[in-house]
Structure formats: structure tokens, C-alpha cells
Amino acid sequence: MSKVKKIAIVAIISFIFFNFNLLEVNAEALPENYGAKGALQDSSITLEEALTYALEDEYLAQARYDDIIKEYGEIRPFTQIKVAEQRHITALLPLFTRYNISVPENKASQYTTTPKTLKEAFEAGVQGEIDNIAMYQKLADLPDLPQDVQTVMVRLGDASKNHLAAFKKGLSQYQ
DSSP states (O other): OHHHHHHHHHHHHHHHHHHHHHSSOHHHHOTTTTTTHHHHOOSSOOOOHHHHHHHHHHHHHHHHHHHHHHHHSTTTTTHHHHHHHHHHHHHHHHHHHHHOOOOOOGGGGGGGGOOSSSSHHHHHHHHHHHHHHHHHHHHHHHHHOOHHHHHHHHHHHHHHHHHHHHHHHHTTTTT
């Protein structure tokens, strides 16, 4: 084998190996029936599904912000909103107990990837909150939803509007 062919083969193998390592392979595709994505596509939502979608979406937001903080450091508003997401989870959990519904396992971290830039992180935050607000509006409007559940859904949707404003403000520095 000629020296040129050997160099070419080594170069190709090196290129493939290097580029393969750059791929984000840690995250699975978000299932169609998970979190806000699931709620917004579901045409007939039960109380159990409403609570599950809401909790899954809060888990997902918290996992997303964990990844961003791990990659980019303690950056506002991600750190503050991560704490708020925990408060949202804490608001939802008693409803599972009250209505004798099993709390779903937190699998959110398997569905997240770390944004490549802070701009992408803010864009993900904006889109996540837009979806979250739409989900809570849909869930709050469900017929026959117990009043205490509806109150929590409205309150969490309102809080997400504040999160959306914070992410839009952060994103504006990259425009």
C-alpha cells in the first residue's frame, strides 16, 4: 500500500472518529405523549393525564436548566427559574396524593441535550415556556377539572409567563 493511501486511510478514520465523538448521543427523542408536547396533542385528557403531563413538563424544564447550568455555570435567569420549577413540582405533588394518582418517575434527563451556545439555551427556554403556558391554559380549561387542580394549573401557567419574559430578555442580548 502506498504512503499516500495510508495517509488517506488514517485521515478518513481520524475524521470519522473525531466527528462521531462530537455527536450528541446522550438524549433520546422526546416521546409524543410526554409533558407539554403530549398534553398539546392529546384530545381527551383525564385528571391523571393532566397531572402527569404537568409534572413531566416541570421535570423536563428542570433537567434542561440543570444541563445549561452544568455547561455554562450559575447564570441568571436559569438558576432562579430552576428553583421555581422545583416549587412547581412541589405544588403538583400533593394533588397526586389527594386524587390517589401514582407519581410518574422522573425520566426527563434522558430527553435533554445541552444547547451548543447560550443563545440556543435562551431560545430553548423561550420555546419551553411558550409550550408550558399553552399546556397549562389547555389543562386549566378542561371540563370537570377539580377546582384545586384548576387553581394550581392557572397559577403555574401565570408563573411561566414571568419565566418567558425573563428568557426573552436574556435572548435579546443576542439579537
